[in-house]
């Protein structure tokens with residue numbers, strides 16, 4: 001253990017940290033502290049910045065602004081050996097030179113203590129052996145690391161970090177490849193060293209139920225900002241999770257254990273029943289792709305148009321086998337295509353307008369929404385059409401105001417839209 005760490009400083013502290021990669025800021029002004037001895041899980045959707053946060057915490061990435069400290073010491077000023085005695089990281093992807101055998105690699109965990117050119121003593125050998133026994137990799141000692149399975153590699157990486165004897169261990173989805181037996185064992189090891197030796201643990205996990213079960217506290221990241229920081233009860237709120245993960249999620253309390261369980265809706269029957277619900281989507285410029293995908297996954301029939309040929313939404317509609325009305329490339333929508341789309345939208349149960357920009361060429365598509373409202377069909381408009389209005393005299397904005405006055409409803413995320421659609425169908 002190194003000297004000079006502050007007695008009562010947090011194990012990890014982020015103060016207004018922005019960080020990322022060359023030309024790409026991923027974390028934006030993140031602040032939190034982790035007390036020594038806490039077990040914290042870092043959760044959030046793919047790409048929200050969890051690994052980047054871990055790398056920044058372990059001083060592998062230097063923040064663009066703000067400061068990171070480990071046990072009261074500025075992370076960027078720590079020497080490599082000091083850092084290794086404070087932080088051990090089990091990464092998501094493990095890279096190791098081909099020629100390393102497992103035993104040598106785990107012994108590498110001791111380098112910060114014995115020095116690069118020092119010889120391991122009996123105590124080091126014992127620590128390494130213990131770490132390998134704990135993680136069940138002793139029998140792999142003479143195998144080459146790169147020849148091991150994903151789960152075996154993860155256990156060796158954990159053995160190396162345990163041999164390092166750091167004061168905080170960070171694991172980046174490191175249990176994802178483990179079978180259930182080894183997963184339980186690894187989690188138990190982490191819990192034991194956390195409870196018995198007050199080693200701080202920070203775990204990145206996509207398993208929200210498991211995170212709640214293990215952790216004192218959860219940090220929820222959303223798009224590089226901290227959306228919530230609190231106990232599992234405080235953070236695992238269905239509305240918050242559904243908004244951030246952009247899908248419908250439920251949180252239940254297990255009546256026997258009192259533990260929180262997070263789940264989504266899955267249709268698990270052998271044959272999914274067609275919903276027999278048709279949505280016409282007014283899109284363009286790529287604004288429809290994600291919506292088409294989500295509506296199809298939810299079981300809706302989807303039609304779309306009028307789009308221009310070669311538009312990315314038109315390409316997506318073709319790839320997804322959607323019925324679509326297509327105008328010539330780079331041309332204003334003509335009356336023949338409009339009439340065709342009007343028939344198509346007339347056959348749908350509801351009309352959805354995406355956050356497509358409107359100009360004089362596609363303004364007429366908004367009339368599909370007016371027609372649907374006149375026919376008594378629900379219409380859902382992406383928020384902010386007025387701010388993407390490139391028509392003369394703000395025609396799209398004015399048309400939107402009319403649609404809203406006539407009963408159209410706005411949506412700001414696909415998840416919110418899906419909830420609207422479901423409610424509308426239920427109330428019909």
Ligand SMILES: Nc1ncnc2c1ncn2[C@@H]1O[C@H](COP(=O)(O)OP(=O)(O)OP(=O)(O)O)[C@@H](O)[C@H]1O
Nearest residue numbers: 021022024026044045046047048049050051052053
């Ligand atoms: N080396 C890199 N260079 C440039 N961009 C990167 C690099 N590593 C990650 N990114 C980008 O930074 C963003 C955040 O990535 P990060 O790996 O931190 O997310 P994550 O929350 O850990 O995701 P996941 O749950 O999918 O593992 C992503 O958009 C990713 O593409």
